[in-house]
Structure formats: C-alpha cells, structure tokens
Amino acid sequence: MPDRGPGWTRLPAWLERRWWRVLAAGLALGVLAALGQAPFGLWPATVLGLAGAYALLGAAPRLRKAALTGWAVGLGYFGLTLVWIVQPFLVDIGRHGWMAPFALIFMAGGMALFWGLGFALARWLAPSGRFGWLGFAAAMGAAEYARGTVFTGFPWGGPGLAWVDTGAAQLAGGVGAFGLSVLTFLGAAALWTALARRHVPGGIAVLAGFAAALVIGGAIGRGAVPDRAGPVILRLVQPNAPQHLKWEPDWIGVFYDRAMALTGEAAEGPAPDLVIWPETAVPTLLGDAPDIQAEIAAAAAPARAIAGIRRLEGRRGYNTLVLFDADGKAGQYYDKHQLVPFGEYMPLGDLLDGFGIHGLAAREGYGYSPGPGAALLTLPEPLGTALPLICYEAIFPADLRAAPGRADWIVQLTNDAWFGTFSGPQQHLAQARFRAIEFGLPFVRAANTGVSAVIDARGHVTAALPLNVAGKLDAPLPGALPPTFYADWGDLPLGAAIVLVLGWFAVARRNPVDPSRRAG
The missing domain is CATH 1.10.1760 (Arp2/3 complex 21 kDa subunit ARPC3)
Structure with missing residues (x-):
C-alpha cells in the first residue's frame, strides 16, 4: 500500500x-x-x-x-x-x-x-x-x-x-x-x-x-510538603577536592583543614543538628587515627557528624559511611554494597593486575569489598532514621526498597569529582531528585565537589552548593510525604x-x- x-x-x-x-x-x-x-x-x-x-x-x-x-x-x-x-x-x-x-x-x-x-x-x-x-x-x-x-x-x-x-x-x-x-x-x-x-x-x-x-x-x-514535627538543621560540608589532588600527600592536609574549618564555622541562624561530610572525606582509615576522629566530633559539637571514610576488616577494604559519637568513635557505620565495576573493584582483579590494569579507585587493583546491603541509621533525636547511600547507589531504586523499614529521610555521601565538571554531576543530582519523588522522602546529598543539595519529597531542590565551590550549607530538613505507590510496589505492576x-x-x-x- x-x-x-x-x-x-x-x-x-x-x-x-x-x-x-x-x-x-x-x-x-x-x-x-x-x-x-x-x-x-x-x-x-x-x-x-x-x-x-x-x-x-x-x-x-x-x-x-x-x-x-x-x-x-x-x-x-x-x-x-x-x-x-x-x-x-x-x-x-x-x-x-x-x-x-x-x-x-x-x-x-x-x-x-x-x-x-x-x-x-x-x-x-x-x-x-x-x-x-x-x-x-x-x-x-x-x-x-x-x-x-x-x-x-x-x-x-x-x-x-x-x-x-x-x-x-x-x-x-x-x-x-x-x-x-x-x-x-x-x-x-x-x-x-x-x-x-x-x-x-x-x-x-x-x-x-x-x-x-x-x-x-x-x-x-x-x-505543599509538610514540615517535620521538630525542626532539624543540617550542615553539608563541600571541601571541593579535585580528584587528581585528593590523595596527593601535599594536598591531603589542605582539604582536611578546609573541611574542619567549614565544620566549625559559626552558624548565621540556628545551630546545626548534624554535620555531613562527603564520601571518603576523612583521609585516614576508620580507627587508625582516633585523634583525627575526635577532632571532627569536637568541631561538629554539639551536633553529631556523619562522614565518608575507608575501613579495613582483615584484608578486606570497605567504602564506609560512619556516624561519629561525641568522642569520635564509630557509633554506627554503613558499608557501600553497590560497587562500581572497574572503578571500586576489578572483576578478575588479581589476574588483570599482572597486566598493569587496576581499578580506578583501587591502590593494588583489588578495590573495595561490598557491604551486606541496605540498612537504616538510627540517629539522635530529633534526626530520626536515615537511609544511607554512598555515591552511585542512588541510581538503584530497588536497593532503596530493600531497606529493612521506611526511613524518615535519605542521606547520600558522594564524590562526584570522578564524574567531571559538566554533565555527570548534574545527571547524578537528577537521579537523586527522582528517588525523592519515588519514595516521598527528603533526600540530602553531601558531594565533595558538588552538587551538595537538600531535596524535598517532591524532588525540588530547596538549597544547594554549586559545582566546584568550597563551602558549607546550613539548611532545614524538609518533611516526608506518605509512602508512595512506587515505594510500596516498585516496578512490579509496570513490569507485569x-x-x-x-x-x-x-x-x-x-x-x-x-x-x-x-x-x-
């Protein structure tokens, strides 16, 4: 025809x-x-x-x-x-x-x-x-x-x-x-x-x-998004450490001191209830430098501090989010479980190491080990419970549904310096906004080089620090909406x-x- x-x-x-x-x-x-x-x-x-x-x-x-x-x-x-x-x-x-x-x-x-x-x-x-x-x-x-x-x-x-x-x-x-x-x-x-x-x-x-x-x-x-029953002020710390300098010996101290200074700055409004550092922002292994951990806790006081840090358990390494107690000890921690192939771990890493091919974030080609899975952090009042995510775990909504309960809010620590200075960080932010809409929960992200942001339960960015800028952001934590249809059912109805x-x-x-x- x-x-x-x-x-x-x-x-x-x-x-x-x-x-x-x-x-x-x-x-x-x-x-x-x-x-x-x-x-x-x-x-x-x-x-x-x-x-x-x-x-x-x-x-x-x-x-x-x-x-x-x-x-x-x-x-x-x-x-x-x-x-x-x-x-x-x-x-x-x-x-x-x-x-x-x-x-x-x-x-x-x-x-x-x-x-x-x-x-x-x-x-x-x-x-x-x-x-x-x-x-x-x-x-x-x-x-x-x-x-x-x-x-x-x-x-x-x-x-x-x-x-x-x-x-x-x-x-x-x-x-x-x-x-x-x-x-x-x-x-x-x-x-x-x-x-x-x-x-x-x-x-x-x-x-x-x-x-x-x-x-x-x-x-x-x-x-309108409902306010929380009790107001909560968060401080997001963005040290802006370029990835090519982040682990250079001459620069490690510079970025750590910058983060400490931002943590201890006086608040222009209400004092923060929680200070959040980005992924791997602490330049030591968990437990190896108790003095540094105590310094971070003291700088944040009377607020508590959450930070990204690396952790060793035997010969296994983990990309970890830690909640420090008042003395700088690890009150609670969460290990990243969705690892980046060829970035945080190398499939057949020991074999490829012989050819000089290493994971981008690995020192010897072996990288990190995965954590046990989705979890919840029980935070001091009035912070409630938070669902922790590290870096690109935020792009997997099924993992958020796998948590052992419904959180009051979502917190993501990320180092988007790996994604460059143009489209990658912006697309990562868009993913975070969709997770907020899908689950009806406020989403808070602390990013090393940006975009650090507070996102309400409808996906609107209520406060943010732009890319490639060092600074702190004090912002209220928005309230949550009732559980969404997607939070209850995920992709099952559409898949069927x-x-x-x-x-x-x-x-x-x-x-x-x-x-x-x-x-x-």
Whole structure:
C-alpha cells in the first residue's frame, strides 16, 4: 500500500535504501534525544528524537535492520549522555588515560545493544498496524529493564529522567523513573503515528494523556510538603577536592583543614543538628587515627557528624559511611554494597593486575569489598532514621526498597569529582531528585565537589552548593510525604503490564492476520 502520509514522512524509507544512511540518521536522532538529559534539559528534544527513531523502525524491513537501527540510535543517545565517563580515566592520565576513548565507545556501544534488541523485538512483535506504538513501548521497556539489571545493571540516563524539571516528574511517585521512560517511548511513538496520519485517533489519545499528565503532575508538584514535627538543621560540608589532588600527600592536609574549618564555622541562624561530610572525606582509615576522629566530633559539637571514610576488616577494604559519637568513635557505620565495576573493584582483579590494569579507585587493583546491603541509621533525636547511600547507589531504586523499614529521610555521601565538571554531576543530582519523588522522602546529598543539595519529597531542590565551590550549607530538613505507590510496589505492576503486552503480541503473531490489525 502506498504511503498516504505527507511527503516528508517518506524520509525513513529513503534512508533505509542504504545501511549507512540509517546508521547516520540513527546516530543523529539518538544525540537529539540525549539533549533531554542534564545539563541540557531539553525534554522536547527527547520526544522528537525518539519519535524519529520510531519512524526509522517502521521502515526497517527485517529484524537485522531493526536491530542496527536501534543500536545506532542508542549509540548516539548514550554517546552524549555518558560522555562524562571519560573523566575518571583522566584523573591519572599516565596510567588510565589511554582507556578513556575506549571506555566511552564500549560503554555507549554496550548500552546501545539493549536498544538494538528492543527495536528488533518491537519489529518482530508488531511489524505494522494500529498498535505498533504499544509494542514499541513494551519492547523498549523490557530493554531498559534489562539494561538496569543485567551484570548488576546501569540504569543511568533513561529517557524518563528528561522530565525532571516538569510536572510529569511527579508521576514517578506511581511508576518510577523507569515507568516514565516507558511512557516516553509510548508518547514518542504515538506522536509519529499522529504526524504520519496513520491511526490518528490512537496517537492523539496518547498525546492527550501526556498533556493531562503534565498538567496534573504540575499541580501535584506545587502541593505543599509538610514540615517535620521538630525542626532539624543540617550542615553539608563541600571541601571541593579535585580528584587528581585528593590523595596527593601535599594536598591531603589542605582539604582536611578546609573541611574542619567549614565544620566549625559559626552558624548565621540556628545551630546545626548534624554535620555531613562527603564520601571518603576523612583521609585516614576508620580507627587508625582516633585523634583525627575526635577532632571532627569536637568541631561538629554539639551536633553529631556523619562522614565518608575507608575501613579495613582483615584484608578486606570497605567504602564506609560512619556516624561519629561525641568522642569520635564509630557509633554506627554503613558499608557501600553497590560497587562500581572497574572503578571500586576489578572483576578478575588479581589476574588483570599482572597486566598493569587496576581499578580506578583501587591502590593494588583489588578495590573495595561490598557491604551486606541496605540498612537504616538510627540517629539522635530529633534526626530520626536515615537511609544511607554512598555515591552511585542512588541510581538503584530497588536497593532503596530493600531497606529493612521506611526511613524518615535519605542521606547520600558522594564524590562526584570522578564524574567531571559538566554533565555527570548534574545527571547524578537528577537521579537523586527522582528517588525523592519515588519514595516521598527528603533526600540530602553531601558531594565533595558538588552538587551538595537538600531535596524535598517532591524532588525540588530547596538549597544547594554549586559545582566546584568550597563551602558549607546550613539548611532545614524538609518533611516526608506518605509512602508512595512506587515505594510500596516498585516496578512490579509496570513490569507485569509489559509482560502481558509482549505476551499478547506474541500470541497474536501466530495468526496469519497481522496481529496489530486483528487486535484492533
């Protein structure tokens, strides 16, 4: 049947006549879609880029071409989104600099494989018909779920994160950031369906739903967040230690003294109830320098202090968050359990050490050992209970749900100096904002080089220190909202819906009649 849409909608068919055309178009559309990620924040670009990608999929005649299309789109998308991944390799250029371009290529290409599989699955399940957009959203939802879980997962930069500064972000309280990614794929495909004048009513209905979600979400986002029963003032310390200098002998004392001075500064308003230092901010091992620990506790007094520190237990090392008591002893501590592969530990580290390949944060190639898992900190009143996170643990919402109870707030210690000075820290902050919305809890993050921030239960940043600035931030801890639907159920309902949709298409595909047309 000839194409009945406007002339410009026949562009995908022209592109498909040469494989390099679809590769180039896919890369360009992926880059366009990535402009929705921080720090750009252009969410319309994400929708348009993915709509164009769906159009390319519609012109792919075979599974192999569909997979190539999806991989090309993913390569462009993750190539720009994850461009910060080269920064850790530039900290010690002599040892790791040569890996930087390979890291970006392999990381973006590896993440793109999941999108290639998603496009191929969408083509196989729903090659044409009025419900092709639904098959596309379900297939890409399955691909994104796999990307976030396979080999410990890396759920960074999903399309749903582009909505962080819009009313649609409030939907994460029901479906999570993952659900927003699925809805973004759905809306983008529906947009192309309407523009191409194919099955217009369905496409317009989905777009109307999106518009309603933006309005309703915006209204929810403007709703008041309750105050805490008792006021709490937090002091976030941001020493701003560049990673290439952080462990240099001549600089360790400089950054420690800076953090101590910020800790002991007089408050302009109410005195803080808790002082929070970032990840690995204490330059000694836990228990090795009791005088230093006592100094930190004394500088924070009468408040208590939380700080990032390294800990040894036998031959095992841990990346640890510690709550110091009044004497500087470890009252409670939490060991990071979601470790960064090739960063905090090396798979087959002892073998690769023989080739001179070491983990970026490891001294001898072995890195840290994982802690036992999610936990809660019981803090002195009126601080309540806090759910501790260290660095990129904040990108795994399932880990927050694994905690042994509901906390009053979330605290994250991080060293975003590893992520550079541009997109990485901003994207990490966006993830933190979504965790606050998903769980209806205030989220507090102390970052070595920024962005240190206090985030309320609707994901709004109420106070922050900018990137690459040394300073302290005294700010009140916002109150919590009731448990959200997502906090109670996580990704299970949406995952079940995706399985049902994929199963429906798979069963319908066995019939000789086109499954999408038969279903319609």
